[in-house]
Amino acid sequence: MGARAEAAADTRRRVVDAAADLLRRRLRVDIRLEDVAAAAGVSVQTVLRVAGSKSELFRVAFEQLLSEIAAQLDGAAPGDVHAAVRTWFDHYEQIGDVVIRGLADETGPAVVFPILEVGRARHRQRVEYLLGPLLAGRSPKKRAVALDALVCASDVYTWKLLRRDFGRSRAEAEATMRLMIESVVGRH
Secondary structure, eight states, rough: OOHHHHHHOOOOOHHHHEEEEEEHHHHHTTTHHHHHHHHHOHHHHHHHHHHHHHHHHHHHHHHHHHHHHHHTOOOOOOOHHHHHHHHHHHHHHHHHHHHHHHHHTTTTBEEEEEEHHHHHHHHHHHHHHGGGGGGSOOOHHHHHHHHHHHHHHTSEEEHHHIIIIIIOHHHHHHHHHHHHHHHHHHHO
């Protein structure tokens, strides 16, 4: 790759990283291109040249954010409650407050709805992948009810209640979440 191509790739990376960082902190579509340009150290014109449009820029930034989250949550094996809770807390400790603010403002016009919807769907998939094996032998109806309970027990709102509202230490909050999960799966 020549120097010019490397510089263009570096500029693109800086622009997308800046947009992803702003999304990570705000989860809102009212992020201005001027904010992205300032964070990337380029002009708005350069942002548009690199991305094509604001919607395309945030689509790419959103994909980057999803990849980062997936990598962050990839530290637990199916059936390992301790590791599952630890990876959720690692994730929630980093972006939980931003997610809670986004959920609180969910009906506002500036919230990034796809992020919230994808987050809900991916959380449920992750719970089913990690904790579903612990529900073996249950009827489909009882398994579905237990899975709903596990989704709730491991949700970001549960983290918020334990850490922010109740003021529990991370260790105490993790122990409480594990207790809820183990109660649902019958290992308490």
